[in-house]
Amino acid sequence: MIPLSWYLTLSAALFSIGMFGVLARKNAVAILLGIELMLNAVNINLVSFWRYNNPVLMDGQVFAIIVFAVAAAEVAVGLALVISIYRRRNTVVADEIDLMKW
Amino acid sequence: MTAAQIIFLITAAVILGSAFMVVTTKNLVHAALWLIVTLFGAAVLFATLNAGFIAVVQVVIYIGAIAILFIFAVMLTRRSMTDTGPGLNRGWWLSAAIALLTFGGLVWLVSGWGGFTKAAPAYPSGFDAVAALAHALVSPEAFVLPFEVASVLLLAALVGAVYIAFQRKGEE
Amino acid sequence: MPQPQDYQTLLPVIVLAVWACALLLLDSFLIQRKGLTACLAAAGLAITLGLTLSQIGRSSSGFSGMVVLDGFSTFINALQLVSGLLGVALAYAYVKRMGIERGEYYTLLLFSVVGMMLMAQATDLIVVFIALEMLSIPLYVLAAFNRTQAASEEAGLKYFLLGAFSTGFLVYGITLVYGATASTNLSAIFAAASSTSNLLLTIGAALILVGFGFKVAVVPFHMWTPDVYQGAPTAVTGFMSSGAKIAGFAALLRVFATAFPAIAADMTDILWALAAVTMILGNLVAISQTDIKRMLAYSSIAHAGYILMAFVPYGNPAVAPVSIAAGLFYLAAYVITNFGAWGVVIALEQPDGKGLQISDYSGLFWRKRGLAVAMTVFMLSLIGFPPTIGMVGKFYLFRAIIDGGFTGLAIIGVIASLVSAFYYLRVVVNMFMREGEQKIEREFWLDLTWGAAAFLTVAISLAPGWLFYLASAAGLR
Numbered sequence: 001m002i003p004l005s006w007y008l009t010l011s012a013a014l015f016s017i018g019m020f021g022v023l024a025r026k027n028a029v030a031i032l033l034g035i036e037l038m039l040n041a042v043n044i045n046l047v048s049f050w051r052y053n054n055p056v057l058m059d060g061q062v063f064a065i066i067v068f069a070v071a072a073a074e075v076a077v078g079l080a081l082v083i084s085i086y087r088r089r090n091t092v093v094a095d096e097i098d099l100m101k102w
Numbered sequence: 103m104t105a106a107q108i109i110f111l112i113t114a115a116v117i118l119g120s121a122f123m124v125v126t127t128k129n130l131v132h133a134a135l136w137l138i139v140t141l142f143g144a145a146v147l148f149a150t151l152n153a154g155f156i157a158v159v160q161v162v163i164y165i166g167a168i169a170i171l172f173i174f175a176v177m178l179t180r181r182s183m184t185d186t187g188p189g190l191n192r193g194w195w196l197s198a199a200i201a202l203l204t205f206g207g208l209v210w211l212v213s214g215w216g217g218f219t220k221a222a223p224a225y226p227s228g229f230d231a232v233a234a235l236a237h238a239l240v241s242p243e244a245f246v247l248p249f250e251v252a253s254v255l256l257l258a259a260l261v262g263a264v265y266i267a268f269q270r271k272g273e274e
Numbered sequence: 275m276p277q278p279q280d281y282q283t284l285l286p287v288i289v290l291a292v293w294a295c296a297l298l299l300l301d302s303f304l305i306q307r308k309g310l311t312a313c314l315a316a317a318g319l320a321i322t323l324g325l326t327l328s329q330i331g332r333s334s335s336g337f338s339g340m341v342v343l344d345g346f347s348t349f350i351n352a353l354q355l356v357s358g359l360l361g362v363a364l365a366y367a368y369v370k371r372m373g374i375e376r377g378e379y380y381t382l383l384l385f386s387v388v389g390m391m392l393m394a395q396a397t398d399l400i401v402v403f404i405a406l407e408m409l410s411i412p413l414y415v416l417a418a419f420n421r422t423q424a425a426s427e428e429a430g431l432k433y434f435l436l437g438a439f440s441t442g443f444l445v446y447g448i449t450l451v452y453g454a455t456a457s458t459n460l461s462a463i464f465a466a467a468s469s470t471s472n473l474l475l476t477i478g479a480a481l482i483l484v485g486f487g488f489k490v491a492v493v494p495f496h497m498w499t500p501d502v503y504q505g506a507p508t509a510v511t512g513f514m515s516s517g518a519k520i521a522g523f524a525a526l527l528r529v530f531a532t533a534f535p536a537i538a539a540d541m542t543d544i545l546w547a548l549a550a551v552t553m554i555l556g557n558l559v560a561i562s563q564t565d566i567k568r569m570l571a572y573s574s575i576a577h578a579g580y581i582l583m584a585f586v587p588y589g590n591p592a593v594a595p596v597s598i599a600a601g602l603f604y605l606a607a608y609v610i611t612n613f614g615a616w617g618v619v620i621a622l623e624q625p626d627g628k629g630l631q632i633s634d635y636s637g638l639f640w641r642k643r644g645l646a647v648a649m650t651v652f653m654l655s656l657i658g659f660p661p662t663i664g665m666v667g668k669f670y671l672f673r674a675i676i677d678g679g680f681t682g683l684a685i686i687g688v689i690a691s692l693v694s695a696f697y698y699l700r701v702v703v704n705m706f707m708r709e710g711e712q713k714i715e716r717e718f719w720l721d722l723t724w725g726a727a728a729f730l731t732v733a734i735s736l737a738p739g740w741l742f743y744l745a746s747a748a749g750l751r
Contacts (some may be wrong), residue, residue: 003219006406007147008212008453010114014121014140015446016205021125022439023197024190025692029130029175031435033137036168037121038442040144043156045449051151052222056229057265058238058634062176062245064156066236067617068163068444069252070407074438075168077411079175080267081418081431086179087269208477215454215474242276247284247337248400251392254291255408258385261298262415265378266430 007048013042028082032075039071109150117143134172152225155232182270197220276337283336285327286351287391293318294384300375308375309366316362316553319387323355330341339459341395347408349748350394350524353606354517360613360723361513367717368509368620374420382412383513383728389520397532398447399458402525406444406489407428409521410437413514415508423627429505436498444485448728450478451533460532467536476537477735481684483493492523492582500563503571504513508623511567512616515574516609518702520643523581531588538589545586545718546615546683549616552579553690566619567630569697570612573656575638576694577608583687584671594751600667603738607655607667610734614727615652618645621715629712631714632701636710645714646705648728653698658691663731 011025014037023033043064120139127133141164148157172245191197212218281288297318301311324349333344361383369375389408396402411431414437418430452458454474455466467475487495503511534541556576563569584601587593622629622638639646655664668691675684734741 001104001198001221002107003221004217005213005219006110006114007151008218009209010117010147012205012212013118013207015124015310015442017131018442019123019204020197020201023200023222024194025125026191028128028431028435029172029179029234029525030125030133032438033124033133033172033440034247035435035438036137037124037140038439040141040164040223040448041444042442042449043145043160045145045446045453047148047151047156047457049154049453050448051153051225052217053453054223055152055225056234057456058231058235058244059456059458060452061153061156061231061235062238062248063155063403063449063452065159065239066248066252066400066404067551068159069256070404070441072163072168073255073407073411074262074434074441075171075413077266078431078434078438079171080263081414082175083178083436084266084421085416085424085427085431088427091127110644137441193617211477212450217474218454239434242280243338245340245400246276247340248398248404251401251408253402254295254385255404255411257295257298259383259411261378262412264381265382266375266415266418266421266427 004048004050007044007052011041011044011048014038014044028085029079032082034076036075038041039067043067106150110147111144113146113150116149116171131173134169134176137172138165138169141169152231153234177196279334280336284316284341284392284395286322286329286355287388288396289325290322290384290391291320291388291744292547293322294381294388296379297384298381300419301381304377305625308369308377311377312366314363316359316385318384319358319362323352323359323454326351327749335396335397339452339461340397340398340401340668341392342397343362343395346524346528347395347416349744350520351391351426353520353678354387354390355395355612357513357516357520357609358728359385361509363719363723364512364613364617364620365509366719367629367715368623368720371625371715372420373422373509373625374507376419379416379419383415386412386416386513386517390517392520394524394528396525396528399451399460399463399529402529403445403448406448406525407441408519409440409518410489411609413510413518416514418503419510420507423505425505425627427630429502432498433502433506437477440485440488440663443481443488447478447481447483450474454478459530459632461535462533463537467534468531470535473618475534476540479530479534479537479541479668481549483526483541486522486526487548490526490578490582492518492578493555493575496552496578499575503574504565504567508567508620511571512613512620515570515616516612519574519576519578519581520605520609523585523601527585527588527601528634529541530585531594531598535589542586542589545582545588546680548580549582549586550683550686553687554577554579557690557694557697559674560694563697564620564632566630566635566701569632569701570619573698574612574696576690577612577656579690580671580687581605583675583680583683586675586680586683590678591679593674595746596669597678599746599749600670600674602748603742604667604671606745607663607734610727611652611655611662611664612650614648614724614731615656617720617724617727618652621645621720623715624713632704634710634712635701635704636707636708636712636714637638638705640709641712642714644725648724649705651700651728651731653702657695657698659695661732661735663735663738666735
């Protein structure tokens with residue numbers, strides 16, 4: 001059987017990769033992709049804790065569903081912002097959006 | 103090494119490899135496609151954890167809706183696909199250091215926790231997780247409140263997204 | 275079936291959420307009369323405020339411990355609704371002047387207030403999480419609301435990206451807490467925390483602190499604040515600098531005081547350091563600002579540091595009630611003063627974005643005495659100078675902190691306040707000494723907002739006992 005540590009290590013790695021994406025990428029869409037990776041790490045954590053604590057209690061799965069809903073809402077608003085800015089400026093690169101210092 | 107462990111290791115390698123490609127590929131369409139691979143790997147993990155419903159939702163919502171939305175957004179802002187400059191900041195090595203530190207710190211700290219290496223309890227035979235999840239989502243004894251708030255949240259996000267992305271007459 | 279008690283516990287939130295949805299529908303029929311939408315939104319907030327006030331003294335819990343109604347939530351909710359009302363009053367003429375008069379503004383504002391109120395009542399981490407998103411997502415859109423200005427859209431994008439990033443930390447922390455205690459309910463976490471190893475819980479709590487730190491703009495998670503506050507429409511900035519702060523601090527307090535007393539020893543040091551760095555850096559950087567919106571943004575960062583001071587002794591049952599009451603009093607004082615100051619900024623702002631430099635305030639006293647006197651009152655209150663509510667708030671706060679045995683932190687706070695006098699007084703000196711020209715926007719609701727805020731700032735400082743009594747009654751026990 002797989003110990004819980006494997007899942008937790010994987011999710012920590014995925015979280016860190018996502019964090020790297022947010023901090024290092026210049027393009028707003030790419031930053032958003034990094035945030036999605038972080039939220040997936042969260043879901044891996046939630047589902048594995050659910051399975052390893054007490055699978056009869058559904059908290060973990062419910063929480064994962066709520067995270068799905070929140071991720072969808074965030075992506076909708078975020079991509080709307082990206083498209084709107086692109087229309088005006090023809091760029092979605094974070095560094096080039098420099099009316100205000102980033 | 104059991105079959106389950108081999109499946110886990112292969113899936114984990116796919117997840118991390120594709121996640122690495124998501125954050126380093128210059129071409130954004132490719133990055134979004136790599137994200138789909140990552141999401142699919144996570145769905146496989148959910149299935150091996152007896153969370154079949156979550157795995158299906160992952161494929162339908164995350165891959166079917168969110169990742170596709172990303173590809174749409176990249177297509178609509180297509181000039182950024184052919185951006186010639188580097189995809190990463192000049193300070194990317196600092197970000198990499200922070201990310202490595204976070205990973206090391208998280209694993210190091212969490213491994214000190216008593217339940218770190220615990221094995222999963224036996225999955226109760228005959229337990230219908232989907233029915234239990236359905237009850238949990240709509241029962242006032244459980245999670246009906248976050249479930250309902252999520253619907254209002256999606257409405258608010260919808261209104262906001264429409265307002266922002268809507269192109270009115272007179273705007274170019 | 276949900277019991278009547280479930281509905282009673284959450285009645286104001288439910289009413290406001292239904293009102294917001296109805297307003298969304300109704301707004302599509304009020305094509306040319308967006309002023310009416312504003313009035314309806316204000317009416318909804320006022321009715322909800324009435325309901326909230328009618329709940330004073332009651333306490334119950336609902337939805338199997340997901341939410342509670344107690345003195346703390348009633349105090350915070352009343353404060354949120356007042357700031358929602360002031361937010362509508364600031365926006366009423368501002369959106370017309372800026373050419374962004376759209377019904378969605380008020381609907382989104384109401385949705386945001388729903389999230390803020392839910393956050394003060396939440397006793398389950400799932401509800402805390404979704405309430406945080408409920409308040410944030412409308413704010414991202416509102417920050418980007420002025421589509422005629424590129425700066426506003428970029429403020430929205432920046433706020434969104436950093437907000438979503440911080441949500442990642444928050445929710446990752448929540449999963450670790452859930453893993454350690456097998457529950458998301460705050461009291462169940464408290465019960466489990468005393469019996470299990472606390473390590474995972476501590477990491478989880480630290481990540482949750484990072485998530486909330488972004489929301490309330492605590493150094494080193496503050497870097498979005500100046501740009502977003504500057505770029506967002508000023509009426510939105512006024513609303514979000516109060517509302518998001520109240521909600522963030524309310525949830526932080528609820529979560530830490532209810533679920534995490536077991537790890538207070540570790541958390542106190544972290545909170546101490548965060549509060550000290552925030553006060554010092556916020557005030558120092560504010561000195562070099564020339565734009566009034568950026569200056570007030572750094573001022574808001576510094577004030578987050580002062581309020582965070584009240585949280586430092588949260589695990590010490592002998593001191594915590596007093597210091598939390600002082601924190602709540604300070605929060606209320608900050609909200610009143612802050613709305614007044616943003617009201618004055620709106621009165622001087624021009625549709626083309628001019629009138630926002632500190633030098634634009636030159637000679638204001640000789641042109642519009644009332645406005646200049648009000649601004650002087652707000653600046654003095656932000657410093658903590660008598661006779662203003664800010665002074666009373668700082669007095670209670672520092673006294674509580676010293677009683678709690680954190681004299682060093684209180685000294686840092688006092689020094690930071692002295693430093694802050696420099697940049698606040700520069701605005702005052704500008705208004706009285708120099709010559710200048712400015713065009714001032716007169717509008718009834720706007721004038722009422724800054725006028726009432728100035729009156730309250732002085733009046734409450736003369737008789738602060740009742741507000742402090744309310745704040746103490748609201749304290750978490």
